[in-house]
Amino acid sequence: MNLPSPETLLYALLVITAILIAIIVVRPSITVSATGKMLAFVSFCVLPVLCGSMAASTHIERSKQTKFCLSCHIMEPYGKSLYVDDPSYIPAAHFQNHRVPPDEACYTCHTDYGLYGGVRAKLGGLRHIYIQYFGTPPRPEDIQLYKPYNNRECLHCHAGARSFETNAVHTAIRDQLTSNEMSCISSGCHDSVHNVKDQSKAKFWTPGQ
Amino acid sequence: MKEIQIERALRISGLLLILGIVVEIISLLWEKPLAFLLFVGVGGALTFLGIVLYLYSLLPPTHEAASQPPPKIS
Numbered sequence: 001m002n003l004p005s006p007e008t009l010l011y012a013l014l015v016i017t018a019i020l021i022a023i024i025v026v027r028p029s030i031t032v033s034a035t036g037k038m039l040a041f042v043s044f045c046v047l048p049v050l051c052g053s054m055a056a057s058t059h060i061e062r063s064k065q066t067k068f069c070l071s072c073h074i075m076e077p078y079g080k081s082l083y084v085d086d087p088s089y090i091p092a093a094h095f096q097n098h099r100v101p102p103d104e105a106c107y108t109c110h111t112d113y114g115l116y117g118g119v120r121a122k123l124g125g126l127r128h129i130y131i132q133y134f135g136t137p138p139r140p141e142d143i144q145l146y147k148p149y150n151n152r153e154c155l156h157c158h159a160g161a162r163s164f165e166t167n168a169v170h171t172a173i174r175d176q177l178t179s180n181e182m183s184c185i186s187s188g189c190h191d192s193v194h195n196v197k198d199q200s201k202a203k204f205w206t207p208g209q
Numbered sequence: 210m211k212e213i214q215i216e217r218a219l220r221i222s223g224l225l226l227i228l229g230i231v232v233e234i235i236s237l238l239w240e241k242p243l244a245f246l247l248f249v250g251v252g253g254a255l256t257f258l259g260i261v262l263y264l265y266s267l268l269p270p271t272h273e274a275a276s277q278p279p280p281k282i283s
Binding site for chain 1: 212219220226229230231233240242243245246249259263
């Protein structure tokens with residue numbers, strides 16, 4: 001037996017809440033009795049708060065999806081860069097080989113793994129929406145990170161991994177990498193990232209081929 | 210008179226909450242970044258107003274409390 005998905009349950013809860021509220025709106029006299037008062041409290045207070053919390057959680061989970069990030073026109077070249085047919089392109093290699101979950105590719109690398117990293121990412125997202133609709137959005141090739149990419153985001157997965165730990169270069173500069181003294185992506189080692197400017201020259205991989 | 214006022218507050222609060230729920234459903238069906246703003250800005254505001262109005266309707270009217278005679282001290 002297939003259980004209903006959390007989203008289906010949320011829709012059901014929203015509809016049930018609306019029906020209960022509608023009953024009290026049509027016949028407010030039922031709130032005279034103690035049972036009616038309890039029903040009103042649950043329908044007007046408990047259920048709307050529960051529905052709101054569940055809906056907020058659904059929205060937040062949805063905003064982690066790759067397709068959500070790429071739904072903004074300005075992000076299209078970045079989405080396209082995930083299909084570059086060149087293993088030296090770090091995002092493409094990670095995405096195509098499922099080193100990051102393909103459904104949450106942007107979120108996995110662009111959310112910092114520090115405390116409140118997720119909250120900071122959401123606030124950044126709200127800022128992007130503001131700039132998109134009320135400001136002047138930059139050209140895709142002019143988009144830059146707010147601050148230099150933190151090695152912590154790479155080491156979150158790579159630290160401890162055999163291929164990383166047995167690499168003599170990584171071992172020799174381990175402290176500089178951990179302290180961000182030397183950047184993984186801008187010190188000349190893994191510097192092919194999205195490279196949106198040079199995209200016209202790139203070859204692309206088509207899934208299934 | 211008091212009951213009519215409470216019923217009126219319940220009706221308005223209920224309509225605000227139903228509108229809030231409708232907006233929340235629309236925002237969940239609309240899978241775009243703007244949907245989150247719709248959810249927080251409109252759905253959240255309507256739901257919050259509905260709940261506050263309902264809780265406010267539960268408070269006893271202040272003029273009735275003031276018009277009651279003070280308790281006798283013997």
